[in-house]
Amino acid sequence: MSIFDKIRSFFIALGLALACLPYLFTPTIEFDLNNISGDVSSRACGYLYGLAQEDVPSAEAVKTLEISSVSQKVYKGLQHPIGDVDDVSARLDSCDYIVVYLQDSYSTWYYAHAEIDEMRRAGTYDCVDFVDNDFLPKVREKVSAVSAKPYSDRIVYCPYNECDNTVWFGSPQPEGWLAFDEAARGRFYDAWKKTYNEIRAINPNALIGGPGYCDYDIFEITDFLGYCKENSCLPDVMIYHELNDKSSLFWQDHVEEYRSEEKALGIDELPIIVTEYGCMFECGAPQYMLHYISSIEKSGTYGNVAYWRLADNLCDTVTNANCPNSCWWLYKWYCDMEGGLIDSQLRDVLHSDFANTIKYARDRFHCAQLDGMGAYDESEKTVSIICGGCDYDFQLALKNVKNKIGGKVRVKVEAVTFEGLTGEVMSPAVIEDCAANASGTLKIKIASPDKEAVYHVTVSAADEEHDELSAMPERFEFESGTLLGTAYTYDSAYATTGDINGMCGGFEKPGDGITLNFTVPEDGDYELSLVYGKANDGRTPADRVSAEALMTLDGSEETVLFKNTIKSEYTDKYTFTRHLGAGAHTITLMHGEGTFVLDSLLVRKNAEAPVYSQYEKEYGEYLVIAPEDGYYEFSSDSSVRYLKKGFNYVETQGENLTVTRAFSEDYAVVSLDSLTLSEGAEIKAVGGRYALGGITSEGGGASFTVNAEKAGKYALTFTYSNNEEGGVHDYNVDIIEEYITVKTGDEETNAWCVNTYSDYRTLTKVVYIDLTAGENEITLYNSGFNRFNSRVATSPYIYAITVNPYVK
Known part of the structure; x- marks a missing residue:
């Protein structure tokens, strides 16, 4: 970078910082309702292997979200026992694009890796021969079959997935590893053109996506596009992955950089599908996924959440096939946004990368914590905002609300926090619902936020309706407790809470345990949830049994049963209710039988939460989330209906539906x-x-x-x-x-x-x-x-x- 670039970047950063001065001590996201940048979409609502079978996750669960794109196993592929595009096609009506990985024809990861390694060691591996005589026959078979399907016009064939990982095309190095160097890229390019031509010969109208690199590398992508332009094999869709722990922060920078290079090459803008986004520790945690949703929506790309765990839950967005977890609420609030995307500015200089903005001559700060986006629905005169991801006070500043909605408005704030990857969250907390004056800039303050929480803020015309407020759970981290025996803390590869070494394990023999102190503000009944994981202590699925923990709460002892979650870091929650007095309390969990790990304790005032219901205008039905299987009474017609646990779509008359549990023993x-x-x-x-x-x-x-x-x-x-x-x-x-x-x-x-x-x-x-x-x-x-x-x-x-x- 030249001295002039450095000077320029310094003044850009200085200008950005000066713009933030009014909000120096109150981090703020500013929304101007007079500046709308285009229609809001649901392009961040995409999934890699998010659907396992036609009704797993359930048809109702899929219906709740406007899925824009998916990456699924190619027809009759062998890579996984589930996720075949043909099995789930009936659930993909809302999808603009259905990506299939053609290499999923192979049964092992990475696509015949062991066989290729064996041939390399024997000196007999020839990637040209392998592609011509092993892969291309599979390509011809799969493309011919899929091209005959009724959904074929939305299929995007991705011939090579993460080919830059060197297994198929890598160049051997003296040190014993493989490199994706110039020679390797040349081998890949030759294979790409050959495969491209095979697909076109079978289906001239096929959509072909690539290169499918495992990360964003502008040099490699530009080099690939240059080759494709010269050799008449340009992809119809640009595909790459964003799996770096900073991917959400630099997403928009990458897209802008790519668009610039695309233009310089004289290539018309291609749709971008990032077919895998989100690190292992991010997926399923709403505070992290918020950053991706915001970045994807603002950049105009498509994105599919990465598949790190199980293929039956929309990549950790639903649980138990038909129930919401905390991440579902974030994606639901996002997908329900209508109207135009509101231009926004994040003013949070004290928590941003000020130095890197100067160093890399960027025109925006990046903040790893606070983020948000909003939409204005003119037909309903409503603003909808999703925000959060930080543990410090912040505010939303909405300009020009009066001339868009009115001088008096209703402000409603809902929230959810991470409660384990498979922890059910049947309704959000309503932490504010009030009337407000919007004659000037409307400021909505979020005090003492939960770092693991996301917030949904709606601003609408003032009315007499106000929902009953409910509390967010207070989180107490087990790693802050006293370890007993040989128990220890460690850092999880999957979503968890706490800053460092967020999991407690080692509860493997008598004497191993942990003691945690917590407080409650007043006397009353409280719901306590232990966020835990329970690994398979054996080697086969038959060895997946439950663990027993000996729990002592304020001197009262009992045995707790932690059901199996397959792996330790696949967290769920164990919930129970106790009457607690105001003040300090102590909980101890000791090894009983089998192993388990602990993440955090969630404590919330126990109150009968209303059954969640929402009118879905698109379907002319109510979405009702039932906490259990059983009978429920509907206020609209006084009917009593049997609902299944979780998502239900119900036709009923009237507005402002109230659903209550109708307890019955008559089963x-x-x-x-x-x-x-x-x-x-x-x-x-x-x-x-x-x-x-x-x-x-x-x-x-x-x-x-x-x-x-x-x-x-x-x-x-x-x-x-x-x-x-x-x-x-x-x-x-x-x-x-x-x-x-x-x-x-x-x-x-x-x-x-x-x-x-x-x-x-x-x-x-x-x-x-x-x-x-x-x-x-x-x-x-x-x-x-x-x-x-x-x-x-x-x-x-x-x-x-x-x-x-x-x-x-």
């Missing part, structure tokens, strides 16, 4: 002893109790009779476990989603049952069926309609069955 239970078994089906002890098992695509079944009082819709509810796994991967766990086929009359339903991680952990599956008045025979079996790589399809163990009218 029709089907005894396992009453089942008529066929072929290999059996009742056996599984996970500490008896279950119906032995149902596979090879045979086995069970039937029972239900006497329906009247014809209509009924809820068939199974309590089940599914602990199936298939395949081997370096870091992803290749769990399998099982299904049970339900036949009533002439109707047959294949009910997908999300993996439960262990046979000692159960979930429920609700299947809505139509019954006639009188006796109805219901048959359970496995139709074999979906079998990965011709393997036998197994059905889950079923522990309990109930059948109840949908409308009571």
